[in-house]
Amino acid sequence: MSVPPTHRSGHPPAVGTFTTELSVRFPDVDAAGIVYFAKAFDYAHLAWEELLAAGGLPLHEAIPGRPWILPLIHAEADYRRPMRFGERLRVEASLTDVGGSTVTLRYAVRGAEGELRATVTLVHCAVDKASARRIPLPEEVLAVLGRAGLSLPATA
Amino acid sequence: MSVPPTHRSGHPPAVGTFTTELSVRFPDVDAAGIVYFAKAFDYAHLAWEELLAAGGLPLHEAIPGRPWILPLIHAEADYRRPMRFGERLRVEASLTDVGGSTVTLRYAVRGAEGELRATVTLVHCAVDKASARRIPLPEEVLAVLGRAGLSLPATA
Amino acid sequence: MSVPPTHRSGHPPAVGTFTTELSVRFPDVDAAGIVYFAKAFDYAHLAWEELLAAGGLPLHEAIPGRPWILPLIHAEADYRRPMRFGERLRVEASLTDVGGSTVTLRYAVRGAEGELRATVTLVHCAVDKASARRIPLPEEVLAVLGRAGLSLPATA
Amino acid sequence: MSVPPTHRSGHPPAVGTFTTELSVRFPDVDAAGIVYFAKAFDYAHLAWEELLAAGGLPLHEAIPGRPWILPLIHAEADYRRPMRFGERLRVEASLTDVGGSTVTLRYAVRGAEGELRATVTLVHCAVDKASARRIPLPEEVLAVLGRAGLSLPATA
Numbered sequence: 001m002s003v004p005p006t007h008r009s010g011h012p013p014a015v016g017t018f019t020t021e022l023s024v025r026f027p028d029v030d031a032a033g034i035v036y037f038a039k040a041f042d043y044a045h046l047a048w049e050e051l052l053a054a055g056g057l058p059l060h061e062a063i064p065g066r067p068w069i070l071p072l073i074h075a076e077a078d079y080r081r082p083m084r085f086g087e088r089l090r091v092e093a094s095l096t097d098v099g100g101s102t103v104t105l106r107y108a109v110r111g112a113e114g115e116l117r118a119t120v121t122l123v124h125c126a127v128d129k130a131s132a133r134r135i136p137l138p139e140e141v142l143a144v145l146g147r148a149g150l151s152l153p154a155t156a
Numbered sequence: 157m158s159v160p161p162t163h164r165s166g167h168p169p170a171v172g173t174f175t176t177e178l179s180v181r182f183p184d185v186d187a188a189g190i191v192y193f194a195k196a197f198d199y200a201h202l203a204w205e206e207l208l209a210a211g212g213l214p215l216h217e218a219i220p221g222r223p224w225i226l227p228l229i230h231a232e233a234d235y236r237r238p239m240r241f242g243e244r245l246r247v248e249a250s251l252t253d254v255g256g257s258t259v260t261l262r263y264a265v266r267g268a269e270g271e272l273r274a275t276v277t278l279v280h281c282a283v284d285k286a287s288a289r290r291i292p293l294p295e296e297v298l299a300v301l302g303r304a305g306l307s308l309p310a311t312a
Numbered sequence: 313m314s315v316p317p318t319h320r321s322g323h324p325p326a327v328g329t330f331t332t333e334l335s336v337r338f339p340d341v342d343a344a345g346i347v348y349f350a351k352a353f354d355y356a357h358l359a360w361e362e363l364l365a366a367g368g369l370p371l372h373e374a375i376p377g378r379p380w381i382l383p384l385i386h387a388e389a390d391y392r393r394p395m396r397f398g399e400r401l402r403v404e405a406s407l408t409d410v411g412g413s414t415v416t417l418r419y420a421v422r423g424a425e426g427e428l429r430a431t432v433t434l435v436h437c438a439v440d441k442a443s444a445r446r447i448p449l450p451e452e453v454l455a456v457l458g459r460a461g462l463s464l465p466a467t468a
Numbered sequence: 469m470s471v472p473p474t475h476r477s478g479h480p481p482a483v484g485t486f487t488t489e490l491s492v493r494f495p496d497v498d499a500a501g502i503v504y505f506a507k508a509f510d511y512a513h514l515a516w517e518e519l520l521a522a523g524g525l526p527l528h529e530a531i532p533g534r535p536w537i538l539p540l541i542h543a544e545a546d547y548r549r550p551m552r553f554g555e556r557l558r559v560e561a562s563l564t565d566v567g568g569s570t571v572t573l574r575y576a577v578r579g580a581e582g583e584l585r586a587t588v589t590l591v592h593c594a595v596d597k598a599s600a601r602r603i604p605l606p607e608e609v610l611a612v613l614g615r616a617g618l619s620l621p622a623t624a
Binding site: 026027029030031032033036038085 | 494495497498499500501504506553
């Protein structure tokens with residue numbers, strides 16, 4: 001008998017998304033027994049780390065190994081239903097926008113029945129480490145996201 | 157010689173804002189030595205706790221003592237310049253919107269020279285504890301914010 | 313191709329231990345790129361949550377569902393070698409002492425080659441919720457730990 | 469009327485201690501409304517940061533500015549009474565041991581009436597940054613602690 005994994009990642013359940021699973025941990029919840037709002041951003045960042053790894057460029061290799069970094073310039077979350085201690089959650093990441101220097105991902109956090117609990121949007125901006133200036137988004141970033149199953153919907 | 161306070165709160169430096177000061181702590185920063193993005197939401201929530209206390213209804217009394225709670229339904233942040241370990245920051249809270257059930261505050265996080273580092277917006281929604289349903293924003297909430305110096309700009 | 317799980321738990325690799333795996337996440341590390349010391353306690357608590365679940369009494373069910381709780385009365389950690397961002401770690405839990413009201417577990421945190429990074433010891437005390445007083449350790453606690461593979465070494 | 473500071477540091481209330489004040493914040497507490505155990509280590513580290521600053525060598529200057537660092541090799545806490553959301557706490561730091569490479573501080577966390585809530589002990593070890601090896605404790609460390617009011621009790 002194997003103990004079920006408590007945090008599992010996998011390939012997209014649907015075209016264009018990458019799914020990470022996690023459990024709500026004791027330190028994640030507040031005095032009301034529900035996930036403290038800022039923790040939703042950690043859940044999205046966890047999914048970001050997972051999808052970079054799935055795409056072949058783990059963040060812990062990207063940070064020292066590339067001349068660029070991808071700091072966040074914007075983050076936002078909408079909370080639909082409380083997430084409770086002990087729950088299994090599924091974070092579905094999708095690519096929603098690619099600008100000159102920026103890349104935007106949306107993370108839908110869902111409960112066991114697939115119902116939406118929260119959505120998080122993170123906007124990263126490519127910055128050259130040496131000059132600390134914005135640079136065009138490196139093509140490698142989109143290649144990595146593509147290998148994790150993420151791509152922009154084709155436009156007509 | 158007195159040791160300078162490391163986290164000080166005070167009355168509005170300008171009409172309509174409430175200012176909280178804090179220091180960037182060691183556990184707040186990431187591997188790059190700058191504040192981890194999700195921490196900005198903690199800074200805003202700290203200011204929220206301070207201004208409720210200044211308005212006479214500390215959050216730790218409001219949660220058990222009122223039939224309503226004010227959970228967040230939306231949170232967002234824009235990051236302008238890195239916040240670094242050891243820095244003194246000033247969080248200026250202002251009231252930006254009041255809806256039927258909601259109240260929206262904006263938190264401008266500034267460095268020692270007043271330069272903007274990040275802005276955080278938090279939207280709270282009044283919920284009745286017993287029914288877990290939205291209710292009209294209790295008048296007491298605006299009274300508390302008012303006593304902390306926050307009010308909506310008068311409209312023409 | 314399956315994406316490797318990033319946090320997996322399993323049955324004891326050796327008699328008397330319960331192993332949980334985890335990855336060092338970006339928010340876990342400090343400005344030096346190594347795990348912030350207090351985070352080691354979170355890793356041990358994560359293993360505690362996992363082994364309770366493996367033993368059939370997940371913490372999120374135990375807290376509301378039992379007349380007792382098991383708050384910590386002592387926690388300690390020894391740090392041997394730095395744990396770095398991106399590393400896979402293995403946390404091996406073992407039961408080291410059972411007193412009148414207390415139960416003590418030791419968590420050995422190991423790197424990919426099995427080398428010791430840190431050890432954490434957590435001492436829980438059984439407390440009756442209603443009276444807030446110490447009570448003898450409920451037998452169910454040892455039964456749960458036993459089902460997760462943990463027992464005290466037999467003494468001569 | 470001035471809003472009372474919510475986190476204040478000051479000179480020793482008694483010979484040989486350095487006191488930092490803080491408030492228990494909403495994200496600090498767990499589902500039971502009491503401070504999550506690992507957070508006590510953050511409180512002690514906050515006091516450590518404050519006393520280094522009071523002694524003239526803030527940690528954010530020490531880390532980049534000295535050839536040595538003072539990582540923790542041991543941390544422990546004893547929990548006496550719950551610390552609750554909204555409480556003002558006082559952390560009294562004292563110097564309890566100086567070894568060849570190590571320096572040990574004890575942090576007594578007290579409530580409003582002075583009653584002990586928790587004690588935390590942190591053992592730091594001096595390490596040369598370049599070689600990553602232990603070195604004798606730099607004299608500057610004791611000088612800094614001394615300027616913050618901390619010294620070892622004289623022995624007979």
